[in-house]
Amino acid sequence: MLRKDFLRLLAAAATTAVVAPTVVACSTTNNPDGQPTDTLRIAAFGGPGEGLTPAEAASTATWTVLYAIFESLVIAGDSGPVMQLASDITANDDATAWTVRLRDDAKFSDGSPVTADDVLKSFRSTAQDPMKGMVIADIDVEKSAALDPHTVEFQLKAPRADFIAAVLGISSLVFKGGDAAQGIGSGPYVVESGDSSQGWMLTANEHFPSDRRISNKLEVQSIADAAARLRAVESGAVDLAMDLPATAARSLKTAEAWIPGPADSKALLFVLNTKVPPFDDADVRRAAKLVLDRQALVNQALDGVGEPGADAPGLGFDDYPAELKAPERNLDEARRIFAEKGVTTLTLTTADFSPGMNDGADIAAQQFAEAGVKVTVDKRDPTTYFADMAALTQLPLFASYLVNRPVESALPFLTGSQAMFNLSGFGANPQWDGKLRAAQAETDADKRRDMIQELAREYAETGGDLLWGYANEIHGRTKGLADMPVSQSVPVPTTK
Numbered sequence: 001m002l003r004k005d006f007l008r009l010l011a012a013a014a015t016t017a018v019v020a021p022t023v024v025a026c027s028t029t030n031n032p033d034g035q036p037t038d039t040l041r042i043a044a045f046g047g048p049g050e051g052l053t054p055a056e057a058a059s060t061a062t063w064t065v066l067y068a069i070f071e072s073l074v075i076a077g078d079s080g081p082v083m084q085l086a087s088d089i090t091a092n093d094d095a096t097a098w099t100v101r102l103r104d105d106a107k108f109s110d111g112s113p114v115t116a117d118d119v120l121k122s123f124r125s126t127a128q129d130p131m132k133g134m135v136i137a138d139i140d141v142e143k144s145a146a147l148d149p150h151t152v153e154f155q156l157k158a159p160r161a162d163f164i165a166a167v168l169g170i171s172s173l174v175f176k177g178g179d180a181a182q183g184i185g186s187g188p189y190v191v192e193s194g195d196s197s198q199g200w201m202l203t204a205n206e207h208f209p210s211d212r213r214i215s216n217k218l219e220v221q222s223i224a225d226a227a228a229r230l231r232a233v234e235s236g237a238v239d240l241a242m243d244l245p246a247t248a249a250r251s252l253k254t255a256e257a258w259i260p261g262p263a264d265s266k267a268l269l270f271v272l273n274t275k276v277p278p279f280d281d282a283d284v285r286r287a288a289k290l291v292l293d294r295q296a297l298v299n300q301a302l303d304g305v306g307e308p309g310a311d312a313p314g315l316g317f318d319d320y321p322a323e324l325k326a327p328e329r330n331l332d333e334a335r336r337i338f339a340e341k342g343v344t345t346l347t348l349t350t351a352d353f354s355p356g357m358n359d360g361a362d363i364a365a366q367q368f369a370e371a372g373v374k375v376t377v378d379k380r381d382p383t384t385y386f387a388d389m390a391a392l393t394q395l396p397l398f399a400s401y402l403v404n405r406p407v408e409s410a411l412p413f414l415t416g417s418q419a420m421f422n423l424s425g426f427g428a429n430p431q432w433d434g435k436l437r438a439a440q441a442e443t444d445a446d447k448r449r450d451m452i453q454e455l456a457r458e459y460a461e462t463g464g465d466l467l468w469g470y471a472n473e474i475h476g477r478t479k480g481l482a483d484m485p486v487s488q489s490v491p492v493p494t495t496k
Contacts (some may be wrong), residue, residue, distance in 0.1 A: 014180025038216035042491060043229045046222030048197035054173060055129045060242055061222040063490045065200050066173070068218055070185035071107070073100060073119070073172035074164055076490070081164045085114060085174055085186065089361075095161040100168075102150045107207040108176045109190045116146035123154075125172060133172040134420050159441035161367050161448055166409040167441070188213040188494055195332040196222055212494045214484055226355055233476035241476040242491065245355045246303035248474045255476045259305060264486055265316070265470045267309055267402040268301075268356050270348065271363065274464040275425040276396050277283045278343050282462050287337035289466055291371045292364060293457040298469045301359035305474060309467035312460035313414060314407035316470075321453040324460060334371040349378045349392070350399035351385035356471050357399045364468070393423055404470060407456050408448075412436055415459060424464025 010156050046061030057063050083089075088101040101420070106114040127133045143155040157473045160167060163296040165383045176184035183191055194200030204210075211429040219236060220305075223229045227246050233241035233255045241255075249257045272279040272288055279285050294308035307315065308326040338344070346368065350361040358379055365375035385392075392398060400423060413420055413426040422428065427436075439451035475486070485492045 029099060039219055040215040040217070040240070040344055040493070041219045041221065042240045042242070042493075043223045043232045043238040044065075044220040044242040044491075045224055045226075045229075046196055047200075047224050048195075050196035051181075052183060052191065054126065054171075055180075056134055057392045059196070059222070060490050061199070061220055062196050064220050064242075064493070065191065065202065068189040068202055068220075068489060068493045069183060069187045069205075070173045070175060070180070071106070071187050072168070073174065074168040081169050085119075086168075086249050089164055089168075091163065091443075093443075095159045095163065095441065096156045098154045098156070098163050099147070100154065100425070102152075104150060105209075106186050108184050108186050109205040109207060110176070110184055111207055112176065113149070114174060114176075115149050116152045118173050118176055118178060119152050119249075120146060122174045122180075122313075123172075123178075124181070125175070125178045128174070131420065131425075132171045134418070135431045136167055137418070138167065150176060158437065159443075162408050162440050162442045165406065166412065170409060170413075188216050192221075194341065198222070214482075214493045214495060218493055230476060233478070236478070239481060240491065242486075243355075244474045244476050246301075246305050246471065248475065248476060249305055250305070252476055256479050258475050258477055260475075260486065264473045265306070266473065267313060267315075267352060267401055267404055268354070268360055268469050268471055269309070269402065270361075270387045270466040270468065271393075271400055271423045272464045272466055273393070273396050273397050273398075273424055276394065278341060278346075279396055279464060281341060283337050284341050284343060285462065285464060287334040287341075287343075287371070288368075289327050289335075291334040291373075292466070292468055293329050294326045294365075294468050297360055297363050301356045301364055302469060306356075306469050306471045309420075309469050310460055311463060311465060311467045312407070312456045313402060313404060313410035313467070314456065315404065317404075317406040318472050319407045319449055319452055321456055324457060331371050338352050338371055338373050343373055345374045345376070346397055347376045347378055347395075348397050349380065349395050350398065351380040351382040353382040353385050354401045354471070356469070357401065360468065361399050393425075400472075402465075402467075408452050411452065411455055411459065412440070414465065415463065426459070426462075426464040472495050 022111055041242040042064060044064055046059040050056055050058050050062045071084040074081045074083055085106055086100050087103045091098050102114060126136055127141045136158050136159050138158050140155045140157050140396055144155055147153050176285060188205055189202035189322055190205050192201045192203050199221040202217050229241040229325055230244045230248050232238045232251055241337040272285045274280055298306045298308055310324045310326045312324055314320040348361050350357050352358040361377045365377050368375045415422055416433050417428040435455055439448055442451060
């Protein structure tokens with residue numbers, strides 16, 4: 001897997017996951033002469049070589065532009081799915097067919113109406129994408145059909161009672177004629193100029209409701225370095241800077257920090273590779289989980305802006321098991337297991353791809369030493385860290401991060417034989433796959449929730465992801481700006 005493919009996997013978690021508690025943006029920023037302008041300027045992580053299609057997009061900056069020009073049927077919010085193009089969604093009794101009604105007033109930027117045919121063609125196009133296609137793999141795109149110009153019936157290959165949140169909420173962008181490359185969407189803006197290396201200028205889509213548009217123009221700057229993004233918002237060069245270093249909460253002076261909390265956070269983790277020694281042994285994985293002082297990791301590596309992790313995704317969402325807490329540190333037990341299993345040295349591979357990864361690795365090495373295990377930290381160049389994913393995922397121990405999302409959609413993404421992002425290899429067997437499928441098919445919401453939570457507890461106890469902390473996203477903003485939603489670390493440039 002190439003680095004771009006890995007970034008797209010990360011984007012799959014980020015770009016349709018959550019409309020979080022609102023972050024700030026506005027149409028009335030100030031020019032140097034003090035006069036208001038109608039251009040909102042956003043700085044976000046980005047780099048060269050990305051196109052404005054889901055198949056080519058990898059970074060936050062590019063996805064910000066995609067969300068500006070296209071809408072999804074659904075994006076998932078803190079308290080449940082949030083409709084964009086869809087106005088109503090219903091299922092048959094066994095959740096094998098889902099009927100989606102479109103907003104009657106939805107129009108593309110060329111003035112043509114958004115139709116059921118556009119939706120079907122968009123999903124057939126998405127099904128060909130090796131990454132996003134995995135999310136909608138349970139949709140039979142050939143048997144699905146338009147019931148009328150504004151109604152689609154999705155036929156599924158397997159029951160999915162979680163269809164709205166875990167399928168449509170992850171990948172349901174709609175393009176005119178199903179062709180994203182045309183750049184014709186129903187979102188608030190159209191691209192005027194730019195590319196992923198220089199950034200983009202966008203102008204208003206006159207067919208999008210004006211009361212839902214943030215500004216008349218939008219400028220998205222592609223800035224890879226988090227410290228440079230901080231300087232940009234502090235100097236007034238941009239109005240909104242996404243995903244700043246952990247220290248930004250106390251270093252911003254002219255601008256202000258905004259910290260949404262767990263619903264807009266990233267999970268930092270060490271991957272305990274269940275496919276190779278020593279972490280193919282569940283006891284050794286347990287010892288590694290017992291050795292860490294997670295609060296100390298959060299305090300030092302994340303500057304205290306975050307929460308300890310309990311080795312399961314979804315902290316802050318409604319379906320996270322309330323009783324699931326970070327394992328209590330037990331050096332004696334960890335030391336006993338390591339000695340019994342002959343584990344005396346480890347290499348922890350890392351890169352500061354996301355703030356806190358390298359610092360966390362250094363601190364973890366110190367903590368492992370207290371349990372009699374010498375850990376060598378192998379720090380790599382973040383620009384090439386994920387260049388060879390096949391090689392990386394053969395290492396016994398390496399650092400990574402995940403965009404936080406509800407447990408219901410996170411577990412199929414991280415575990416099992418069909419998961420897009422199963423870095424540790426955990427659950428790639430018929431038994432675990434069967435449990436996931438059973439939970440997805442359960443139409444009773446309370447029973448499905450119980451089944452998902454039980455899987456989360458099992459994953460936390462025996463899984464291969466040592467999820468040590470949740471790093472709350474820190475964004476910088478010009479003081480006094482109006483609110484706009486954020487989908488994880490990707491801003492959605494509408495007012496609601």
